[in-house]
Amino acid sequence: MMAAVTAARAGAAVTIYEHRSEAGRKLLMTGNGKCNLTNTRMGMSYYYCDSEDGKQIVRTVLAQFDEVRSLSFFHEIGLLTYDRDGYVYPQSEQAVTVRDVLLRECLFCGVNFRYDTDVYPLLRREETTGRFVIGKERYDRLILACGGKSERQTGSDGSGYELAKRFGHRILTPLPALVSLYTDEPDWQSMAGVRAKARVRLFVEGRTAGEADGELQMTAQGISGIPVLELSRIAVHAIHEGKRVEAEICFLNGRERVQIEALLQRMLARGHAEEWESPSDMLQTRLTGTVNSKILSFILRRICNDMERLHNGRPDEDRLAAAVAQQLFSCRIPINGHGKLEHAQVTSGGVLFDEVTEKLESRLCEGLFFAGEMLDVDGICGGYNLQWAWSSGYAAGLCAAEK
Ligand SMILES: Cc1cc2nc3c(=O)[nH]c(=O)nc-3n(C[C@H](O)[C@H](O)[C@H](O)COP(=O)(O)OP(=O)(O)OC[C@H]3O[C@@H](n4cnc5c(N)ncnc54)[C@H](O)[C@@H]3O)c2cc1C
Numbered sequence: 370m371m372a373a374v375t376a377a378r379a380g381a382a383v384t385i386y387e388h389r390s391e392a393g394r395k396l397l398m399t400g401n402g403k404c405n406l407t408n409t410r411m412g413m414s415y416y417y418c419d420s421e422d423g424k425q426i427v428r429t430v431l432a433q434f435d436e437v438r439s440l441s442f443f444h445e446i447g448l449l450t451y452d453r454d455g456y457v458y459p460q461s462e463q464a465v466t467v468r469d470v471l472l473r474e475c476l477f478c479g480v481n482f483r484y485d486t487d488v489y490p491l492l493r494r495e496e497t498t499g500r501f502v503i504g505k506e507r508y509d510r511l512i513l514a515c516g517g518k519s520e521r522q523t524g525s526d527g528s529g530y531e532l533a534k535r536f537g538h539r540i541l542t543p544l545p546a547l548v549s550l551y552t553d554e555p556d557w558q559s560m561a562g563v564r565a566k567a568r569v570r571l572f573v574e575g576r577t578a579g580e581a582d583g584e585l586q587m588t589a590q591g592i593s594g595i596p597v598l599e600l601s602r603i604a605v606h607a608i609h610e611g612k613r614v615e616a617e618i619c620f621l622n623g624r625e626r627v628q629i630e631a632l633l634q635r636m637l638a639r640g641h642a643e644e645w646e647s648p649s650d651m652l653q654t655r656l657t658g659t660v661n662s663k664i665l666s667f668i669l670r671r672i673c674n675d676m677e678r679l680h681n682g683r684p685d686e687d688r689l690a691a692a693v694a695q696q697l698f699s700c701r702i703p704i705n706g707h708g709k710l711e712h713a714q715v716t717s718g719g720v721l722f723d724e725v726t727e728k729l730e731s732r733l734c735e736g737l738f739f740a741g742e743m744l745d746v747d748g749i750c751g752g753y754n755l756q757w758a759w760s761s762g763y764a765a766g767l768c769a770a771e772k
Pocket of ligand 1: 386396400487489520523524525713754
């Protein structure tokens with residue numbers, strides 16, 4: 370829709386083909402229904418792209434129609450917005466209003482819509498004229514903006530990649546980005562449903578590969594939440610390369626370890642010697658109040674298993690406090706799987722940038738353009754993927770019309 374409005378404003382006659390019965394269905398799901406449409410903190414560090422050429426193109430495209438111009442555009446077409454710590458949302462807090470103002474602007478600019486039309490079986494290129502044919506219609510320029518391969522009920526079913534291949538393009542294998550991670554750590558499911566403000570550090574082959582903080586969600590299969598989504602791309606790619614991946618969780622992010630250890634020692638020393646006969650229950654009672662009780666139980670079961678193995682009986686309070694603190698600050702678990710591509714928020718991989726110009730035109734097929742998630746770039750959480758959709762839609766729409 371951004372590409373269509375831009376091209377129409379530049380004087381082109383534009384038709385959008387959409388194989389669902391409505392446009393912009395994925396937009397309705399964004400930002401938990403509120404749509405985080407951009408971020409006032411922008412930069413290449415928020416984007417992943419597999420080639421240096423690609424990064425340069427992404428940088429140029431983002432600069433041409435940046436977050437400031439995007440917000441001016443949305444304000445001009447009647448969308449009020451607000452910003453919370455840089456994350457921009459519509460004032461209405463309804464993603465549907467972002468979709469509706471875009472739709473309204475498309476109609477105002479004279480864009481035609483053909484709903485319930487899958488382009489995949491209909492699209493071909495006329496050899497003699499080089500024009501693009503969809504059914505009985507002929508077009509001088511074509512912009513493919515078919516999205517990635519996630520949440521296919523919204524329409525992005527991966528057919529865009531197949532269409533790009535039809536014009537000779539290579540596709541970097543689509544993989545999920547922004548997904549949950551899975552662990553086979555014993556007993557992990559006992560924490561399912563717990564949320565904690567935490568810091569997560571990711572290790573690949575024993576080396577730090579990234580870290581992020583925020584609200585961590587424990588699931589029956591592993592971990593989720595913003596910090597995990599942010600690290601998931603690195604984990605997914607490493608898993609697919611057969612590498613060993615681990616996550617280290619700090620459940621007490623921002624707290625001083627020395628002070629926590631002192632507190633643990635003090636609490637462990639308060640009680641009667643006979644309570645040591647049931648160390649797990651005793652520890653739970655003495656340390657309750659430090660973190661969520663399910664997290665504490667999980668950690669204590671882990672420690673008690675080790676305790677029996679290591680000490681064959683009662684360890685001293687200092688060593689025990691150190692062991693609990695170690696788990697609270699650096700609880701390491703293996704990561705051996707991830708959510709499916711269809712449940713990811715974004716798809717990594719896609720149309721390779723070395724076959725695309727800075728105006729997002731194909732180098733292999735004149736008059737063919739790409740926009741949005743189907744290109745080989747993906748952003749972290751925070752409005753970066755939609756900003757890419759706005760910027761790339763603008764670039765492709767403008768150049769397609771000017772040509
Ligand atoms: C749950 C969820 C939450 C998200 N939240 C945010 C957020 O808050 N902020 C953010 O920046 N990003 C968010 N994203 C990511 C963001 O929504 C996408 O990156 C963005 O929508 C991509 O835009 P697009 O136009 O490239 O593709 P899409 O929005 O997927 O649109 C592609 C369109 O092409 C149509 N289409 C596909 N194939 C064909 C075909 N063969 N024929 C005809 N039509 C076809 C589809 O039906 C669809 O309407 C979220 C994603 C999900 C799944």
